[in-house]
Amino acid sequence: MTPIEPVPDGPEAGPAHSATPSPGPPIGSLPRWIPDQPYPSVPMAATPRGRWRTRIVTGLAAIVLAFCAGVTGGYLAHRLDGTNSIIASVGAPAAGVVDRDSLARVAAAVQQSVVSIDAGTAEGSGVILSTNGYVLTNNHVVSMARGRTVQLTFAGGRTATAGIVGTDTAHDVAVVRANGVSGLPAATFGDSQKVQVGDAVLAIGSPLGLQGTVTAGIVSALHRDLRGPARSAGTFFSITDAIQTDAAINPGNSGGALVDRAGRVVGINTAIATAGQSEGNIGVGFAIPSNTAKQIADRIMTS
Template sequence: MSEHETNLQRPTEPAEPSPTSELPRAEQGWSDAGAVGGATADEPTRVQPAHAHPAQDQPAPGQSAYGQPTSSEQPTAGNPWQSPYAGPPHPPFPGRPFAGAHAPQSGPAPGQPGSFPPPPPYPGVGPMAAWGPPPAPRPGASRAAKLLGAGAVALVLMVGSGVAGGAVALSLADRETTEKTASTSAPAPVINRSSLAEIAAKVQDSVVSIATGSSEGSGVILSADGYILTNNHVVASAGQRAVTVYFSSGKSTRARIVGTDPKTDLAVIKAEGVSNLSPATFGDSDAMQVGDTVLAIGSPLGLQGSVTAGIISAENRTIQTGGSQNPFQPGGGRITISGLLQTDAPINPGNSGGPLVNTKAEVIGINTAIATSGHGQGNIGLGFAIPSNKAKVVAEALRKGEKISHPFIGVSVTRAPSGGALISAVTPNGPAERAGLQTGDIVTRFGDKEINDSDELVAAVQSGKVGDRVQVTYIRDGETRTTTVTLAEAP
């Protein structure tokens, strides 16, 4: 099976400067620029280190030229590159030996800023641009000084404990999108907090900590023989270096990367020489409702086996993020992810790739990004998870070595003042151009979905499949028209 994602890009809209003390920032676990393939000028990319070890300042990654529509309303994400990993995560649980632990290296306190210039406007829809050499960081630039847009929020990839963290600049204004992950089940029962310990106990043996030597995150066991699901940005920095998996028992083993999909920020790895592991049970993310209780489990800042509780705050969120700025793996770009679940369960760097669990002890999401505000990097109750139903499809395809399909239409979009998605650029000979769409057209409906802004067009395209023929309603010169677009494979 294959997972579908839309390639849309959107030009940024200038943001009004506002006091940085009022600007929220986000730290994230993952993202690529644009389901539509565009960038927004009013959303400065805020890349921040997410760890306790010294981090190397890196500029924001280059913009992707996805064929998906991108909008100025999407959060922009980039991954700051951290200093080499100093050792394995902290012991998983008090009193348990931790295999292969190294002495900690001294370094600056967590939350040290990294300097990254704001990203340029999203390019037209098309293939993702390769990362170029990172420009030199601005010396002495403070985090506050880097927040340029009013209401900007930085999203950071939640890669682990002071190693490699991902960052994203995100404007949450005008955004109403979020989503979740995994298998089918009845609605989760209402449960009191005294029962949360039982739920956590059922899941913890299915959660692992992952270290690559330059980054650290979490993962979810898929099978008894060692297949593990995590975020792409957790293992993207591994290159030819070893990936190490730490289990809740304190044991550890090497792992190999089976497959990755940067556009969904998901990856599957295989732990070596293991058997009789405890696979996680995946639930139906579509069954989750706003207000449902959830637990986030993982290794924030290397503290393996950490459990936090919260609720589903919103669904179908759309954020824009950037690939990891790994100097050993310069390829990357920005992607837009739609359909995310938003949660207020405390999530921090290192939770990336870990599960969001319902009250039936089922995985309903894969934690991937958080937002932070003020001068800190910690959780402020804005976390995002890839829905389990989406993650399962991608994970299964990666295990089988199948190509993950990502549809695109070949436009860059931004929000139209009167509502809808304004096309600012059209990819030559792309699906949109072949359907007769032009720069300046305002898309108001995509299939059976009403389009009120560029994020909604991104989500609509990403929810489709390559080969789908979709009727598009748009406005040109004040006249409402329709055409049919055939979704193509993203370049």
């Protein structure tokens, strides 16, 4: 079974999401067993928009989508139509995937702009938006923070308390601001509309609490639509045109950066597909497009 789960933060597991796979052969070989669910299942809605768009409907295969935040919880199961395949990786490997020197330079630069976030009930990652302390992350990383404050750890080990500036539950985006800091290395954002299948990418964050972890892969597919219950009772999130990647993403990566070969942030890591009850990476991760995340973050900061 190839379940899909949003990347959990720290000690807790977040809500599950489903992704809409592209047409393909039946998946009759996949187990029909679905893990126990602490939350009610919610069908995943997706509007076809090109050949990469898919729909999650009742079928033979069980798919689980979980947050990339390390949070305790479980999985929401969704069924994938037996006539659809979840794998949509195409194209020849990008040259940058094997260019270790180039990737090392990008990783060293971007790591400085990615922070670890401890929200008490969850742990995740964040991307520095400005020199004066604004940080972009996922709503599910910070939504349960006590007192609307979280602890940030910057590259190099410096820490700071941050207050939640605002959240967008519907799109799983949040902005926090660190107190008493200045001169932070803000990340450079790229145009996610220019991302292509096969592009080399790096995922940077704090999986399992291991800050500054870098993994490499490619963009496996585009235009994935994810929808599911948010961590706040009675609310839902919806991510349109999510970027799918095979770069290893694990619990704690939520809110971290997906960057291109030039070191530009093209996505915010949010969800992963998992097999069975495992929360680990199986090569199917999802990121909110940078254009979407940045637009929402700008609105939050100016509202």
